Amino acid sequence: MRLTARDVSYTYPRGDHQVLAGASFDIPAGTSAAIVGPSGSGKTTLLSLMGHLLPMQKGSIAAVDDAGVERPLSDTASWVLQTVSLLPDRTAADNVAVGAYSDGADRAEARVRAVETLRAVGLAGHESDAARILSGGEAQRVAIARALASHRPIILADEPTGQLDARTSSTVLDAMIGAHGQRTVVIVTHDPEVAERCDLVLELRDGVIHERGRL
C-alpha cells in the first residue's frame, strides 16, 4: 500500500500558528519511512491526520493499493500511539490479541499471533503478565506487538522506541521493518539510529517535508 500526502496544512482550532503548511510526500508500498524533526515541528499532528484522529483541513492523504485504488487509512493502518494505552488488568497476550481481532482473527489465530509478535519484540515469556505490572519499555513493546498482530498493510508509529535502550530498539525495528516485507511502515522518531534503519527519511521543518534521501 502506497501512502501519499499532498499539500497538507493544519492549524489547531485554538492554536496560534499553522503547524503544517503544505506538507507533501510519497511513501512507496512496502517501504519504511522515518518522519524526523524538532520537538513541536508537527510530527504527531501529521500522523494524527494520517490516521483520521484529526480532521483534514486542507490537502489530502491517501493510501493507494497496487491496483491504484484509494483505501481509507482507517481500514488499512494500525497504530502505535505516542501515549501507550493497554488494558491494565488483562495479560500482555490478551492485549496483543486485540490487534489480531481487529482484522478478523478468531481466538486461536489471535493467540498464535500474540505469542509470535511478543517473541518478535523480545517479550517471550511475558505472555501471561498483567499489563499493569509491565515496565514502560515493556508496555511500549506490547503496544507495538498489538499493531504487528493486526497484519494490516500500513503501520503508523509515533516514537515507538522512545522508552527503549539501543539493543531492544534494534530488535523492535527488526520486527516492524523486517517482518511481512510488503508492509508500509511510518515511524516518527527523534533517534538518528532509528531513522538510519528506514528506507526513507522525511524531515518536517517549518510545516513542510524535506526528503533526506533514500538508502
Ligand SMILES: Nc1ncnc2c1ncn2[C@@H]1O[C@H](COP(=O)(O)OP(=O)(O)O)[C@@H](O)[C@H]1O
Ligand atoms: N491540541 C492542540 N492545540 C493547540 N496546539 C497544539 C495541540 N497539539 C499540538 N499543538 C501544537 O502544535 C505543534 C506541533 O505539535 P506536535 O505535532 O505534537 O509536534 P511533534 O510531535 O513534532 O513534537 C506544537 O507547537 C504544539 O504545541
Ligand SMILES: [Mg+2]
Ligand atoms: Mg510528537
